[in-house]
Amino acid sequence: MTFTISAPPHRKSKITFKTIMWSKVLALVPVSLVSVYFFGLPALSIILAGILAAVVTEAGIQKMFRHKITINDGNAVLIGLMLSLIMPPEAPIWLPVVGSFFAISIGKHAFGGIGSYVFNPVLAAWIFISSAWPQLMTPLSIPHVGQLSDFLLENGAGLLVDVSPIALIGGVYLIYKRYVEWKVPLAFFLTMVLFPQTLNVLFAAVELVRAGVLNPLMYLSLMFKFLEISNELSYSMIGVVFFGILFIATDTPTSPVTKRGRLIYGIVCGILVSIYGYFGNYMAGIFYGLFMANCVSSFIETTTLPAAFGSEGMIGKFYRRFMDKVPSSLKMGVLSND
């Protein structure tokens, strides 16, 4: 009888880095298929070129530096696929190749590989190629959700990923299955929705003040403005934004780990993207916004490290301070738990 010995725990969960990566790839398959159906062969060749370039680059770099070759874990495939999906279909075939090469070599490995990179490689590569070849990277059209069917198939799609927001539903499934955590995408999405609505209300209020309205009821009725779907939303709820929320923002190395930090990060992403999108367009906005959010992510993490369990939160401290000031004769039934 031979016994294995090792430190506890002796049973671990089946979810590994590899399964997470491949399941993300799988979640992107539907939207890739729709884009091939819609744009035809160019889309297919862009996707294949992007993935192939990413895998070859990864293997090459790891071979060169005598590292373990990790193309099996799916990370390179995912990066290549994600990058191809944010290309316009008219892009020449070498563009995704250059992009994938940049993403893997500079975006990922130059920063120290998995877990160490500061900027999401896909974002970094997008920014690189769209500043180097802006005319090639600018899509012919920027989508705009006119009716509900646009969620199913977007005729004005400018990027591969724009073709069908609904095909990205796989990302939601991953969150539901806990392969991907939920705090960042949820906070991000809610901020994206609430931001334009709040602006709506604000603008209406400014309008009223300008007009010199004094009736408080008029101001109160502004509340209803909040529920009115603003125009802005039809520009922001497009495929590439959902892609950003579900796949780029949830790329874990570039988001904080603390519980509070993730909520804040989601909100910061939302605000940055909304501001950018408001003044520019949401297609570029989502990338630049996320890129900037990446910059502050580690700052958010270090400032939100949790206190020891059982220590009082802000409200508790405030309450305690308040109760200390109240003279004891006024306190009724404040239990002392001895």
Added chain:
Amino acid sequence: MESKRLSKLPEKVIIPLKQHKGMPCVPMVKKGDSVVIGQKIGDCKDNNDSSVHSSVCGEVLSIEMAPHPEGNKVLSVIIKTIESDQTVEFTPTKDPSPHDLIELIKNSGIVEHYGVPTQSVLKPDGKNINTVLINATSSEWIGGKFSTPEEYGTQMLEALKLLMKAAGASKGAIVLRSDDAESIAAFSGIRFEGKQLEVAPLIGSRKIGYYLKDQGSDIVVVSQKRIYGKRILNFFTYNVTGKKVPVGCTPADVGVAICGVKSAKALYDAVYQGKPYYETVISLEGLAHCPPQVLVRIGTPFKDVIEACGGYPSESGKLIANGMRTGVAQYTDEVPVTKTTTRISFQKPEDVSKDEAIACIHCAACVDVCPVELVPSRLAVLADQGRFDECRKMHIENCIECGKCAVICPSKIHILQLIRYAKDAVEMAYEDIPAKESSNLKLGCACGGE
């Protein structure tokens, strides 16, 4: 349902003279002596030790260092068994005084499952206990020597009263697991002190203090989520009573004593039947024909337990004492069942996890599962780099060593191991933390030390 006794008497038993944290007992027998069931074979010297008793009839083969499931070798009495049920005379105690009870606990060798002798939990030197908790969150009633649920309920309440009396505590509580419907049903059925018992859930700020007041009684039965881990006591105390135990202190410092179902039952038996603690119920997992629980004599080698349960299902594998999450993998099956053994598990080679650790991907899964609000990923990195001061600033002492972080980690980083390493270093380096009694880890200094 009562657990079955192990069908076969082992050929020899190995009874470690140290089944608690503290000093080993002084052997009271010598080679060649014959012993009977229940005979005291190891005597304790002070309050923090616990005596041991023979669990079989037979002849002492030797007294030597033998492997112990905790990993080190321990002085043990090895007894060759003979088929006989002869016991020493068991005399129940009538109306014991608190002092009698403490002496009885000491002489019956009752030890908590976390290794501290019960009498020093109840009467710690220089500290007063005012609340006694029975942690019944991890053992289901079936796991005990009880024939019906009602018996479990009533005996536990009786035992709690005894424990409170021994400790001189005024309040007591039994803590159940909120998803363990069987136990909850067992308790909610009984009438206690003329009232129908109700199992109250611990939610938010409603700790036992609230229920004690609310129900106007000294004893309450409450339920909460399951907590497990190697160092749960402080967290458990906080969860149940709301009292925060300062770093480096034990629950006794805030007047709380935590006992387990097994030791409570052992005290009950000691008082009402006069039996010392020489048998225990353990759970089994992964063996060929394995009943969920068996009653075994303390000192039975794992090998005999496994043989009696159909043997190993495969040629090799991993043998684990005490659970998949925190248990210790054994290098031999010649180790005995001790008072702190709760479970024997066996893993087939294909189930043994062999994942390779890769870099942390900051997925935050470990942060979400940690019950005490730590950031395990950061602690693991800091521990790996030897930045122990920073670990301490991040409250590493709060870690209850539940291992959830290491289980969930998709990068398969050995977070728990790293955290333990850092905890040991912190404990050795800071004076305000009492040194742990033993540790398998030796912290080497890089410049030629150990």
